[in-house]
Amino acid sequence: MAHFVKKRGKASPEVSTASLPDIIFMLLFFFMVVTVLRDGERKVQVVVPEATQLQKLEQKSLVNHIWIGKPVEKYQAMYGTSPRIQLGDKFANENEIPLFLEQHKIKVPEPQRPRITSSLKVDGDVTMGIVTDVKTVLRKSGQLKINYSARPKQN
Amino acid sequence: MAKTSSRDRMKNEINAGSMADIAFLLLIFFLVTTTIDVDKGITVKLPPWSDEPPEIQQLKKRNVFSVLVNAQDQLLVRGELAEIDELRERTKEFIANPLKKEDLSTNPKNAIISLKNDRGTSYEQYLAVYNELKAAYDELWDEECRRLYGIPYSDDLPIAYKRAIKEKIPMVLSEAEPTNFGEE
CATH class of the missing domain: 1.20.5 (Single alpha-helices involved in coiled-coils or other helix-helix interfaces)
Incomplete structure (x- = not known):
């Protein structure tokens, strides 16, 4: 009996929290790795359409994004409501796309360059006219791998 | 102590x-x-640009499946009005032609899908149509893969398998220059 009492008295009543920082750090690193920091401001409204035959875009560094949609309300006074293209964080014309592609390309190591994909994030309500113009420019500048961004269909 | x-x-x-x-x-x-939005979408390979107009190829009518989408988002499939719900099944039937009908493709290798839209077509409708056409091919590939190798078709399939399937059923989707109707 005395033996038991002595042992219980010795054991610390607290749960050790020494490994808590390690656990939190692990979570922290996980989130740091999966995080994509928002790159600049969205100046066009884009709600991509729904589709079922989706493919995942693998390497983020090999993807450049082209946004097409109506300017957001803040910019409608200045840019109107007809669909516009956004490259990086500013409004652009079709003829600025080749430079944009080139600027992205030089950041990618040479062997991986053929795998560069352009992700077209186009609003569902945009008409095909502007999309076709963008596609033509992409074809002319040799960027043939594109991805029509879409949401998985919910049912 | x-x-x-x-x-x-x-x-x-x-x-x-x-x-x-x-x-x-x-x-x-x-x-x-954090925004964990996985980037997903329909991957497409565009044809390279050439300044010369493409050669006019004479194709058998039965091997061409033409899909037109107009500025009112209506569909015209092989010359008649159609609904988007039936597009996938019709495309599959056209490519595989299981009953060897006279007006459908002679062979999946010869089948050509021709897609044309107006400049005024909404992107949503365009992508929906593209999705259905892609889905028809995906389903055919899946069936073929199950028949040949007994496993479902996926992106992780060995390249040799994929190549064999795509050789049997190549995806030929030709997009014509859109007509200038209904531009905003």
Whole structure:
């Protein structure tokens, strides 16, 4: 009996929290790795359409994004409501796309360059006219791998 | 004896109690700024640009499946009005032609899908149509893959398998220059 009492008295009543920082750090690193920091401001409204035959875009560094949609309300006074293209964080014309592609390309190591994909994030309500113009420019500048961004269909 | 050991402990440890708090703070910052939106979409390979107009190829009518989408988002499939719900099944039937009908493709290798839209077609409708056409091919590939190898078709399939399937059923989708109707 005395033996038991002595042992219980010795054991610390607290749960050790020494490994808590390690656990939190692990979570922290996980989130740091999966995080994509928002790159600049969205100046066009884009709600991509729904589709079922989706493919995942693998390497983020090999993807450049082209946004097409109506300017957001803040910019409608200045840019109107007809669909516009956004490259990086500013409004652009079709003829600025080749430079944009080139600027992205030089950041990618040479062997991986053929795998560069352009992700077209186009609003569902945009008409095909502007999309076709963008596609033509992409074809002319040799960027043939594109991805029509879409949401998985919910049912 | 007990006293020495306690002093030793005091000397050798840095108080790590606040470490967890600091880490939590960083964790919450990253939780808030994170957007885990997996980028998904329909991957398409565009044809290279050439300045010369393409050669006019004479194709058998039965091997061409023409899909037109007009500025009112209506569909014209092989010359008649159609609904998007039936597009997938019709495309599959056209490519595979299981009953060897006279007006459908002679062979999946010869089948050509021709897609044409107006400049005024909404992107939503265009992508919906493209999705259905892609789905028809995906389903055919899946059936073929199950028949040949007994496993469902997926992107992780060995390249040799994929190549064999795509050789049997190549995806030929030709997009014509859109007509200038209904531009905003």
